[in-house]
Amino acid sequence: MAKTSLDKSKIKILLLEGVHQSAVDNFLNAGYTNIEHLSTSLDEETLLEKVSDVHFIGIRSRTQLTQRVFDAAEKLVAVGCFCIGTNQVDLGAALTRGIPVFNAPYSNTRSVAELVLAEAIMLLRGIPEKSARAHQGGWLKTAKNSHEARGKTLGIVGYGNIGAQLSVLAESLGLDVIYYDVVTKLGMGNARQVGSLEELLARADVVSLHVPEVPSTKWMIGKEQIALMKQGGILINASRGSVVVIEELADALKSGKLLGAAIDVFPVEPKGNSEEFVSPLRGLENVILTPHIGGSTLEAQENIGVEVSEKLITYSDNGTTITSVNFPEVALPAHPDKHRLLHIHDNVPGVLSEINHVLSENDINISGQYLQTNEKVGYVVIDVDKAYGAQALEALKQVNHTLRLRVLYSETNFQE
Ligand SMILES: NC(=O)c1ccc[n+]([C@@H]2O[C@H](COP(=O)([O-])OP(=O)(O)OC[C@H]3O[C@@H](n4cnc5c(N)ncnc54)[C@H](O)[C@@H]3O)[C@@H](O)[C@H]2O)c1
Numbered sequence: 018m019a020k021t022s023l024d025k026s027k028i029k030i031l032l033l034e035g036v037h038q039s040a041v042d043n044f045l046n047a048g049y050t051n052i053e054h055l056s057t058s059l060d061e062e063t064l065l066e067k068v069s070d071v072h073f074i075g076i077r078s079r080t081q082l083t084q085r086v087f088d089a090a091e092k093l094v095a096v097g098c099f100c101i102g103t104n105q106v107d108l109g110a111a112l113t114r115g116i117p118v119f120n121a122p123y124s125n126t127r128s129v130a131e132l133v134l135a136e137a138i139m140l141l142r143g144i145p146e147k148s149a150r151a152h153q154g155g156w157l158k159t160a161k162n163s164h165e166a167r168g169k170t171l172g173i174v175g176y177g178n179i180g181a182q183l184s185v186l187a188e189s190l191g192l193d194v195i196y197y198d199v200v201t202k203l204g205m206g207n208a209r210q211v212g213s214l215e216e217l218l219a220r221a222d223v224v225s226l227h228v229p230e231v232p233s234t235k236w237m238i239g240k241e242q243i244a245l246m247k248q249g250g251i252l253i254n255a256s257r258g259s260v261v262v263i264e265e266l267a268d269a270l271k272s273g274k275l276l277g278a279a280i281d282v283f284p285v286e287p288k289g290n291s292e293e294f295v296s297p298l299r300g301l302e303n304v305i306l307t308p309h310i311g312g313s314t315l316e317a318q319e320n321i322g323v324e325v326s327e328k329l330i331t332y333s334d335n336g337t338t339i340t341s342v343n344f345p346e347v348a349l350p351a352h353p354d355k356h357r358l359l360h361i362h363d364n365v366p367g368v369l370s371e372i373n374h375v376l377s378e379n380d381i382n383i384s385g386q387y388l389q390t391n392e393k394v395g396y397v398v399i400d401v402d403k404a405y406g407a408q409a410l411e412a413l414k415q416v417n418h419t420l421r422l423r424v425l426y427s428e429t430n431f432q433e
């Protein structure tokens with residue numbers, strides 16, 4: 018089960034879903050040349066085949082990294098989600114195999130916030146319907162159901178990076194902002210936190226959802242919640258498709274309870290641009306449907322490519338796990354002229370002392386040691402100042418509860 022690291026040219030990197038070229042350039046500049054760069058996601062069977070010899074995989078929101086995929090990915094060292102959401106990855110399965118998962122928690126925040134604000138304005142003016150009518154040769158010139166954004170109340174559900182960014186943009190336009198979050202958060206500007214989802218739904222003219230996909234947000238907005246919204250309210254969802262019961266939203270739009278909606282994410286999304294998009298929202302008036310492009314701007318994608326590839330390169334080169342979403346976080350100094358051992362193990366008592374015992378038995382002097390644990394896994398990084406034999410490595414792999422052993426030779430003495 019335990020593994021050692023390889024020469025860079027032998028490290029295989031698989032990038033899916035059109036991860037931006039900036040990531041490829043970054044890997045190449047760092048000396049990683051064995052890169053497969055695909056523009057689509059892969060179905061599970063193809064993915065199972067492909068991952069068997071891959072060391073690093075880069076995905077976006079579409080690729081599902083299940084326990085089955087991790088079982089097949091025997092050489093996988095780390096995962097990069099070139100997006101914000103990580104719900105498509107079985108984070109627990111990755112953790113117990115000693116695999117850190119990284120993402121880009123901020124890089125597309127602004128893109129989503131801008132889109133949502135634009136959609137709120139368009140929906141308040143009934144633009145989707147009026148535009149569609151004009152395309153068909155019609156002329157829907159009326160002020161009916163048309164409102165300024167100024168003075169309206171925007172209710173943000175989930176006041177994290179995107180929710181807070183949206184809040185600032187919305188206030189600058191004169192909207193009043195209220196928000197609901199499971200965590201108590203200080204509002205930006207004059208935005209005010211409310212005590213319950215129910216209160217937010219009852220007070221807001223426009224409700225925008227910015228929660229992650231977790232058990233507490235699954236089907237969070239259905240007919241009961243929509244019933245609490247104002248007559249003629251507007252709902253925007255650019256978070257995850259599992260947050261809104263889409264058929265019940267469609268009913269509320271058809272009945273006139275809601276005046277409009279903008280939906281970017283769906284319970285079932287096409288696997289690629291050539292697959293038909295099927296949804297009960299198709300054809301409804303004053304509904305903006307977008308193909309999960311909240312974060313799809315050139316600016317965001319380029320930044321994400323750089324950010325996540327840097328995290329993977331840093332982990333590969335020196336073991337740093339800072340900002341990993343599932344792994345003990347260790348910030349490590351460079352290790353010139355030192356050999357570095359990275360030992361990942363179940364977080365149970367006695368493992369560290371057993372590791373240190375092996376090192377002393379093999380006469381290996383420790384020049385630096387860094388340990389971090391989370392509830393399941395311990396990650397200890399040990400710098401040693403002289404080369405060691407295969408026997409010492411084997412003994413470290415045999416330490417009880419070892420999940421994985423990686424070896425990073427000093428840059429000045431790089432060898433397989
Ligand atoms: N449409 C897109 O292209 C796109 C792009 C980026 C992100 N997203 C989605 O948007 C989500 C939010 O992104 P973010 O960067 O703001 O995340 P974030 O983690 O910064 O913020 C999420 C917020 O939701 C809150 N929250 C969690 N559970 C909640 C609950 N049950 N009720 C109320 N609040 C709850 C959290 O406390 C946090 O403040 C991501 O998880 C991702 O799924 C979609």
Ligand SMILES: O=C(O)[C@H](O)COP(=O)(O)O
Nearest residue numbers: 077078079100101102312
């Ligand atoms: O989680 C995210 O960042 C968004 O859902 C965007 O995902 P994408 O990279 O697949 O567009």
